[in-house]
Amino acid sequence: MAETKSYYTIETDGTLLCQKCKVPLEKADAVFSYLENAFPVELPVCPKCGFVYVPEELALGKVLSVEKVLEDK
Amino acid sequence: MGVMKEHFKERNTRDYHQKRLFTKEELEERESLCVHEQSPFCSAACPMKLDVRDFVRRMAAKDFTGARAMLERISPFPEILAHGCSHPCEAACRMGEAGESIAIADLERVAMFLGAPKKGKGLLKFKKKKRAAVFGGELFTLVVAAQLADKSYPVEFYVEAGDAESLLKQCAPFLSEEILASAVRRLQSMDMKIFYGTDLSSAFVEEKRGAFDLLCAAGYLAKESPDADTLLGKDGILYPSEEGGECLRTFYDARRASVSADRLAQGLDPSTMRGEEGTVTSRLYTNMGQVEPSKRIPLRGEGEAYDGEKAAEEAVRCIQCVCEECLKGCTYLRHFAKHPRILTREIYNNTGIIMGDHMMNKAMNSCSLCGQCAVTCPNGYDMGEICRLARENMVDTGKMSLAVHEFALQDMLFSNTEGFLSCVPKGQEQGCRYVFFPGCQAGAVASEAVLRAYRDLAGRLDGGVALMLGCCGAIAKWAGRRELLNEQKDFLRQEFGKLGSPVILAACPTCRKTLEEEGLGQVKSLWETLLEIGLPEGSACHEEKVVLHDACGARNDQKMRQDVREIAGRLGFRLLPAEWEGEKTSCCGYGGLVAYANREMAAEMAEDCRKEFPDAPYITYCMACRDRLARQGAQSMHLLELLYECPAGTPPDISEKRRNRLLLRETILREFGGGDDMSPAGNGCASPEEMGFRAVITEEARRQMDDRMILDTDVWKVMGHYRDTGEAVLDQRTGLLIARLRIGNVTFWVKFTEDGAGYIIRGAYSHRMLVRTR
Numbered sequence: 001m002a003e004t005k006s007y008y009t010i011e012t013d014g015t016l017l018c019q020k021c022k023v024p025l026e027k028a029d030a031v032f033s034y035l036e037n038a039f040p041v042e043l044p045v046c047p048k049c050g051f052v053y054v055p056e057e058l059a060l061g062k063v064l065s066v067e068k069v070l071e072d073k
Numbered sequence: 074m075g076v077m078k079e080h081f082k083e084r085n086t087r088d089y090h091q092k093r094l095f096t097k098e099e100l101e102e103r104e105s106l107c108v109h110e111q112s113p114f115c116s117a118a119c120p121m122k123l124d125v126r127d128f129v130r131r132m133a134a135k136d137f138t139g140a141r142a143m144l145e146r147i148s149p150f151p152e153i154l155a156h157g158c159s160h161p162c163e164a165a166c167r168m169g170e171a172g173e174s175i176a177i178a179d180l181e182r183v184a185m186f187l188g189a190p191k192k193g194k195g196l197l198k199f200k201k202k203k204r205a206a207v208f209g210g211e212l213f214t215l216v217v218a219a220q221l222a223d224k225s226y227p228v229e230f231y232v233e234a235g236d237a238e239s240l241l242k243q244c245a246p247f248l249s250e251e252i253l254a255s256a257v258r259r260l261q262s263m264d265m266k267i268f269y270g271t272d273l274s275s276a277f278v279e280e281k282r283g284a285f286d287l288l289c290a291a292g293y294l295a296k297e298s299p300d301a302d303t304l305l306g307k308d309g310i311l312y313p314s315e316e317g318g319e320c321l322r323t324f325y326d327a328r329r330a331s332v333s334a335d336r337l338a339q340g341l342d343p344s345t346m347r348g349e350e351g352t353v354t355s356r357l358y359t360n361m362g363q364v365e366p367s368k369r370i371p372l373r374g375e376g377e378a379y380d381g382e383k384a385a386e387e388a389v390r391c392i393q394c395v396c397e398e399c400l401k402g403c404t405y406l407r408h409f410a411k412h413p414r415i416l417t418r419e420i421y422n423n424t425g426i427i428m429g430d431h432m433m434n435k436a437m438n439s440c441s442l443c444g445q446c447a448v449t450c451p452n453g454y455d456m457g458e459i460c461r462l463a464r465e466n467m468v469d470t471g472k473m474s475l476a477v478h479e480f481a482l483q484d485m486l487f488s489n490t491e492g493f494l495s496c497v498p499k500g501q502e503q504g505c506r507y508v509f510f511p512g513c514q515a516g517a518v519a520s521e522a523v524l525r526a527y528r529d530l531a532g533r534l535d536g537g538v539a540l541m542l543g544c545c546g547a548i549a550k551w552a553g554r555r556e557l558l559n560e561q562k563d564f565l566r567q568e569f570g571k572l573g574s575p576v577i578l579a580a581c582p583t584c585r586k587t588l589e590e591e592g593l594g595q596v597k598s599l600w601e602t603l604l605e606i607g608l609p610e611g612s613a614c615h616e617e618k619v620v621l622h623d624a625c626g627a628r629n630d631q632k633m634r635q636d637v638r639e640i641a642g643r644l645g646f647r648l649l650p651a652e653w654e655g656e657k658t659s660c661c662g663y664g665g666l667v668a669y670a671n672r673e674m675a676a677e678m679a680e681d682c683r684k685e686f687p688d689a690p691y692i693t694y695c696m697a698c699r700d701r702l703a704r705q706g707a708q709s710m711h712l713l714e715l716l717y718e719c720p721a722g723t724p725p726d727i728s729e730k731r732r733n734r735l736l737l738r739e740t741i742l743r744e745f746g747g748g749d750d751m752s753p754a755g756n757g758c759a760s761p762e763e764m765g766f767r768a769v770i771t772e773e774a775r776r777q778m779d780d781r782m783i784l785d786t787d788v789w790k791v792m793g794h795y796r797d798t799g800e801a802v803l804d805q806r807t808g809l810l811i812a813r814l815r816i817g818n819v820t821f822w823v824k825f826t827e828d829g830a831g832y833i834i835r836g837a838y839s840h841r842m843l844v845r846t847r
């Protein structure tokens with residue numbers, strides 16, 4: 001897959017742990033999608049089980065505002 | 074009701090079709106009902122098109138220079154017009170019906186005196202190629218010559234008079250010495266060649282005309298009348314419409330002649346493309362109801378003028394005629410600061426956008442569809458109906474986001490599945506004459522009152538009373554979801570049918586209206602029934618002054634509004650006279666699902682409902698009004714709470730509302746439930762206990778959930794998933810665990826801690842976007 005730029009990046013500092021795998025989440029490639037639109041992003045992800053974490057600030061900030069824009073498309 | 078799932082599929086932003094909201098004719102017909110943009114009557118009467126309302130406004134604000142500039146713009150000799158005009162604007166002024174019309178003539182005269190003259194000539198203008206000649210000294214030719222000069226035509230003006238002063242005396246004999254002198258200065262500053270002392274005759278005109286492109290002559294040189302519209306004579310010369318016409322008419326003639334000159338200069342037919350000319354008939358509505366009558370501020374004496382103070386005082390009497398009847402009561406229209414005509418056009422355009430931003434979605438979804446404007450507008454403009462049709466159009470064409478109304482629609486679904494009950498009391502299986510239909514909000518907010526009301530009705534009404542807990546379908550209707558509405562209707566029709574189609578006793582005005590409009594049966598209001606059989610035993614007497622807040626659902630139901638007043642009276646209440654009551658009532662913000670699409674707007678609506686009597690208690694006969702007013706801090710009670718003496722207290726949050734409905738359902742089943750004619754119980758909202766774990770929600774988290782429209786059942790599902798999979802993130806900085814689950818179109822995240830006793834829920838949030846790894 002061609003290199004795509006990320007719309008949003010969250011750095012990780014080792015303070016987030018996957019509760020199931022007991023390993024720190026790491027910054028990794030992820031995709032947000034809504035109403036047939038997709039955005040590559042970099043989020044904290046568990047390297048073992050792939051759990052993607054969406055922090056509250058992101059959900060109620062950027063994610064919400066992009067949702068609203070798409071909803072009015 | 075398996076089909077319902079289909080309705081909750083997110084749309085695809087790349088796949089939609091087109092359907093026109095209105096035909097061009099229908100759009101125009103609807104728009105033309107709004108007269109907001111019509112001219113005030115004063116301006117409509119002015120052929121020179123002076124914006125009299127704005128002129129008077131400037132005078133009131135003591136902007137004399139601005140006011141004077143307006144007069145300079147409509148004619149090259151404003152002092153002549155101000156003194157010679159017959160002022161039809163005054164006769165048309167609406168203040169004539171409330172004391173005396175505004176002294177527009179005196180204001181114009183004094184504006185010329187108090188205002189500073191226009192400075193400079195503006196941009197340097199190049200002379201036009203076409204040359205103009207004007208023959209004969211009279212007001213008409215004087216004004217035409219000045220106008221053509223102002224339009225940068227090279228002008229030669231031939232007059233008999235010996236000098237400027239005698240020319241002006243001849244043109245405007247009514248001017249005083251002082252004003253005459255200023256008119257002379259004005260003439261002398263104009264860029265044209267004046268040939269004084271010319272011996273004018275038809276022969277002279279014939280001799281000269283060859284050298285010019287544009288010709289104009291005095292009425293006394295005309296051989297016959299010119300064309301009535303263009304003022305062009307058969308000889309190619311522009312003439313006044315009549316010789317020695319009245320001053321205003323002459324100025325208007327001169328303006329029309331100049332328009333013709335422009336068209337001729339471009340080699341075009343002067344009778345076409347002239348734009349709107351002259352006076353117009355205005356359909357503006359001005360509400361004179363609350364206008365204080367007043368008389369003119371007197372002048373010091375005959376022929377005297379106002380000074381600045383007095384002029385402003387006179388101008389302040391002007392009521393600035395405008396139609397804002399619909400805005401007065403409607404928070405929504407005031408908030409968007411648009412008149413229905415403009416709003417309609419913008420919403421119409423919005424529905425037509427295929428790919429791109431639908432900027433008016435929020436606007437069309439923020440109207441409470443309450444119908445107030447249709448009553449307050451003198452022409453019955455029904456903005457609510459337009460917003461509702463626009464929503465339907467957006468839904469039908471696949472352009473309406475599900476996100477806006479999904480919570481409400483799911484709630485409706487809940488009311489008609491898990492929360493639904495159709496109950497025939499034991500012993501009445503052979504059929505009931507009535508079915509009590511309290512409405513979804515009554516059970517959610519004041520379930521005890523519903524229970525007691527049902528007991529009362531079942532005990533006192535002959536013929537048996539069944540009970541149906543459910544939603545009337547208004548939610549689907551408000552959301553513009555027609556298919557869903559039809560399904561709900563089919564479902565209800567079937568359920569009423571099973572009961573033998575009894576008379577529906579509706580407590581909620583919106584249920585009553587919807588069930589009736591959608592043809593679901595014979596509907597009667599609970600209030601009418603209670604008045605017939607007498608109020609329940611021992612309803613207390615309240616010696617209190619209260620506001621009775623009318624429901625928007627009862628706007629067209631005068632009988633119901635009367636009945637509830639009768640009941641309130643019998644309960645001893647004295648009603649405070651409110652400005653927005655009866656058919657003019659304002660919506661609490663529940664109508665039209667505003668609370669889901671635009672929370673702030675809904676709060677503003679509820680706030681506006683109580684601003685006239687901020688400290689008075691409110692009584693309502695719609696449970697949604699009761700709930701929203703209480704949430705806004707008012708003391709509010711529904712008639713059911715008062716009649717059955719069981720105040721429901723502080724408004725429940727969204728989860729409690731569901732629980733209350735389920736509990737009510739269970740209680741009724743236990744108390745009245747009979748044989749197998751009972752509708753099947755829903756699978757209920759599982760509690761943590763039922764799911765096999767223990768959990769509590771902190772106060773803080775509860776508030777957050779209510780605010781973010783997250784139900785506790787959503788939270789339990791997330792926790793159940795965590796318990797089963799162990800999937801969560803531990804944030805070591807806060808010590809909080811965060812688990813998530815996708816439920817339908819939403820991902821819910823729950824922040825919690827875990828101790829020996831179970832989970833402590835400390836927060837929750839959600840988003841609709843899907844997230845996955847790449």
Ligand code: SF4
Nearest residue numbers: 107108396399450454
């Ligand atoms: S009340 Fe409102 S909709 Fe009706 S004419 Fe006036 S401005 Fe227009």
Ligand code: SF4
Nearest residue numbers: 115166167391392394
């Ligand atoms: S009250 Fe004012 S705006 Fe209304 S007609 Fe009279 S001058 Fe015009």
Ligand code: SF4
Nearest residue numbers: 403441443444446457
């Ligand atoms: S909220 Fe009510 S009064 Fe206001 S535009 Fe909508 S239907 Fe009309």
Ligand SMILES: [Zn+2]
Nearest residue numbers: 018021046049
């Ligand atoms: Zn993991």
